[in-house]
Amino acid sequence: MAQVSLQNIRKIYPNGYEAVTSTSFDIADGEFVVLVGPSGCGKSTLLRMVAGLEDITEGSLSIGDRVVNDVDPADRDIAMVFQNYALYPHMTVRKNIGYGLKNRKTPAQEIERKVDEAAKMLNLEPYLDRKPSQLSGGQRQRVAMGRAVVRDPALFLFDEPLSNLDAKLRNQMRIEIKALQRRLGVTSIYVTHDQVEAMTMADRIIVLNEGRIEQIGTPAEIYHSPASTFVASFMGAPPMNLLEARLEGGQVFVNGGTPLANAQGRGAVTLGIRPEDVAFDPAGPLDFHIDIVEELGAHRLLHGQLAAQNFTMHVSKEVAAAPGAVRVGLKADALRLFDAETGKAL
Amino acid sequence: MKRAGFTTRWLPILLLLPQLIIIAIFFYWPAAHAVQSSFYLQDPFGFGSTFVGVDNYKDLAGSGEYMKIARFTLVFTTLVTFFSLALALLLAVKADKVLRGARSYRTLLMWVYAVAPPVAGFIGLIMFDQSWGPLTELARSMGWDFKLGVNFNDTAVAMVIVSVWKQVPVNFIFFLSGLQSIPKAVREAALIDNRSATGRFWQVTFPLLAPTGFFLLIINITYALFDTFGIVDTLVKGEPGNNPMTLVYKVYVDGFRGNDLGGSSAQSVVLMVLVLALTIFQFRLVERRIHYT
Numbered sequence: 001m002a003q004v005s006l007q008n009i010r011k012i013y014p015n016g017y018e019a020v021t022s023t024s025f026d027i028a029d030g031e032f033v034v035l036v037g038p039s040g041c042g043k044s045t046l047l048r049m050v051a052g053l054e055d056i057t058e059g060s061l062s063i064g065d066r067v068v069n070d071v072d073p074a075d076r077d078i079a080m081v082f083q084n085y086a087l088y089p090h091m092t093v094r095k096n097i098g099y100g101l102k103n104r105k106t107p108a109q110e111i112e113r114k115v116d117e118a119a120k121m122l123n124l125e126p127y128l129d130r131k132p133s134q135l136s137g138g139q140r141q142r143v144a145m146g147r148a149v150v151r152d153p154a155l156f157l158f159d160e161p162l163s164n165l166d167a168k169l170r171n172q173m174r175i176e177i178k179a180l181q182r183r184l185g186v187t188s189i190y191v192t193h194d195q196v197e198a199m200t201m202a203d204r205i206i207v208l209n210e211g212r213i214e215q216i217g218t219p220a221e222i223y224h225s226p227a228s229t230f231v232a233s234f235m236g237a238p239p240m241n242l243l244e245a246r247l248e249g250g251q252v253f254v255n256g257g258t259p260l261a262n263a264q265g266r267g268a269v270t271l272g273i274r275p276e277d278v279a280f281d282p283a284g285p286l287d288f289h290i291d292i293v294e295e296l297g298a299h300r301l302l303h304g305q306l307a308a309q310n311f312t313m314h315v316s317k318e319v320a321a322a323p324g325a326v327r328v329g330l331k332a333d334a335l336r337l338f339d340a341e342t343g344k345a346l
Numbered sequence: 347m348k349r350a351g352f353t354t355r356w357l358p359i360l361l362l363l364p365q366l367i368i369i370a371i372f373f374y375w376p377a378a379h380a381v382q383s384s385f386y387l388q389d390p391f392g393f394g395s396t397f398v399g400v401d402n403y404k405d406l407a408g409s410g411e412y413m414k415i416a417r418f419t420l421v422f423t424t425l426v427t428f429f430s431l432a433l434a435l436l437l438a439v440k441a442d443k444v445l446r447g448a449r450s451y452r453t454l455l456m457w458v459y460a461v462a463p464p465v466a467g468f469i470g471l472i473m474f475d476q477s478w479g480p481l482t483e484l485a486r487s488m489g490w491d492f493k494l495g496v497n498f499n500d501t502a503v504a505m506v507i508v509s510v511w512k513q514v515p516v517n518f519i520f521f522l523s524g525l526q527s528i529p530k531a532v533r534e535a536a537l538i539d540n541r542s543a544t545g546r547f548w549q550v551t552f553p554l555l556a557p558t559g560f561f562l563l564i565i566n567i568t569y570a571l572f573d574t575f576g577i578v579d580t581l582v583k584g585e586p587g588n589n590p591m592t593l594v595y596k597v598y599v600d601g602f603r604g605n606d607l608g609g610s611s612a613q614s615v616v617l618m619v620l621v622l623a624l625t626i627f628q629f630r631l632v633e634r635r636i637h638y639t
């Protein structure tokens with residue numbers, strides 16, 4: 001177990017492309033950090049630099065008390081779970097799990113004991129003598145997990161480990177991985193572009209965009225106080241509503257009309273509100289025209305136009321809704337304001 | 347799954363017919379003919395033949411010269427196969443390091459394959475030329491008076507070198523594409539699991555190359571046994587007498603130089619049985635055991 005520290009880490013690929021711009025953050029011992037962001041934002045690059053599979057162009061990386069920039073992947077005391085599992089096709093499950101231990105000169109008896117223990121923990125006992133080609137996707141995923149946990153490393157690295165599984169299995173494995181990490185207390189970095197995984201698994205989320213960190217925070221902070229319109233629209237399904245608004249005389253207006261909240265400054269701003277912080281209110285300040293009602297069982301999503309902009313509202317299943325015009329109110333303390341130019345939170 | 351099929355019975359037969367006729371005329375008919383004539387003693391001047399039963403085979407088994415050539419062929423095949431595969435693998439592993447990512451190199455290297463085979467024998471002659479061949483001179487500089495076509499061992503060495511040299515590009519290309527088809531993530535997982543590069547090669551890369559390797563093993567054995575005919579012929583041209591030769595070349599020498607068609611046919615039949623055994627070995631053992639997916 002160990003803390004991890006990245007200081008001014010940069011990655012420029014040989015072709016000159018800067019995939020990660022100077023990035024710094026620390027991960028506490030035992031913490032589960034999720035790196036999230038759209039495709040191509042540099043998540044894998046960052047993770048692979050930590051693993052030692054990619055050279056670090058600039059900056060310093062330490063795992064535990066050791067700067068590991070120039071340490072071989074095998075000597076960094078890390079274990080990695082890959083997206084397509086990367087199992088050794090010619091080895092049985094038992095050999096796959098034990099391979100890393102064998103190369104670390106662990107006595108045979110000890111390997112056997114540890115492999116059995118890991119197999120038990122992951123319900124892999126019946127499959128120990130099979131080859132990976134004889135396993136289902138979920139079982140292969142478990143073997144990949146087994147290969148990581150059996151080594152008892154200082155740091156787990158996950159690169160979208162669940163993205164090849166179907167939705168149901170993904171939910172199940174998500175919980176299993178999280179529980180396993182809790183139990184073992186191993187510091188973890190988990191890469192995903194699935195914001196549900198990020199929200200549910202993370203102690204802290206790091207949102208990346210185009211090789212830069214947009215925000216670091218707990219899932220609640222990221223969700224409720226996004227640092228930018230990028231984070232606001234990336235996290236949450238459906239994302240936060242973003243409306244063009246104006247600041248005048250210490251108050252926020254959308255489309256003229258009634259002031260919505262008090263705020264300092266003047267000029268154009270972007271107003272953000274989560275769909276669930278909007279409610280029907282006959283006396284409310286805004287007109288919402290509902291176009292589509294999306295029925296989701298536990299709740300409904302109402303999509304339509306508000307002040308001639310796309311808008312979504314979330315109502316519980318008890319609230320009846322039909323296409324047409326309604327008046328709505330916004331929960332005042334849930335309003336977020338962003339700079340109209342830079343998108344940064346005000 | 348829907349299976350496409352023919353509505354009439356004769357159409358597929360008609361379409362297959364040209365191929366079947368070619369196989370029958372150029373493969374089965376001569377093979378059957380060889381089996382038949384191996385039981386006869388042909389008159390050297392073409393005046394009829396006498397049925398002699400298995401005498402031709404008995405002669406072969408009793409012939410010290412034939413056994414000597416068989417032994418040489420075995421050694422030759424082993425050496426050519428081993429060195430062609432080992433050298434190609436070494437080169438492929440080195441090239442793979444450079445090539446990961448840069449695809450254009452591979453096409454360039456592929457050209458060697460297209461260039462090498464037709465000129466191999468002649469280039470061998472030039473390289474080992476008695477008076478000015480660079481390899482002859484290299485051998486001389488190391489105190490080895492190399493005499494191609496005169497000294498049995500020297501000729502054998504030249505035969506092995508030229509045969510290996512001609513076959514390496516083919517093997518190289520297969521090994522290289524085999525290496526490149528190993529998933530990147532599997533190699534990276536090994537990088538994390540094992541700090542020793544040698545260990546990673548023998549425990550992960552090499553076993554994953556096994557399907558390619560076994561396929562090439564069969565191809566190379568067949569090559570060394572049969573396709574080296576041209577090289578042997580070029581290198582020992584005119585004087586098979588004291589020079590090393592392979593079983594296939596012996597078939598030719600006895601049949602067409604010595605006009606012993608019966609004995610030569612018996613030798614062909616022995617080789618056919620050998621090929622059959624190799625094929626069965628390939629299908630039974632290799633195809634079944636070496637594939638992982």
Ligand SMILES: Nc1ncnc2c1ncn2[C@@H]1O[C@H](COP(=O)(O)OP(=O)(O)OP(=O)(O)O)[C@@H](O)[C@H]1O
Nearest residue numbers: 013015017019038039040041042043044045046193
């Ligand atoms: N070897 C490379 N050479 C040059 N550019 C690269 C290389 N590998 C990745 N990139 C570029 O770096 C950027 C970041 O890639 P990376 O794989 O880290 O993205 P990612 O966030 O993991 O995306 P995804 O969610 O699709 O996996 C991309 O724009 C990619 O094109």
Ligand SMILES: [Mg+2]
Nearest residue numbers: 043044045159
């Ligand atoms: Mg990625």
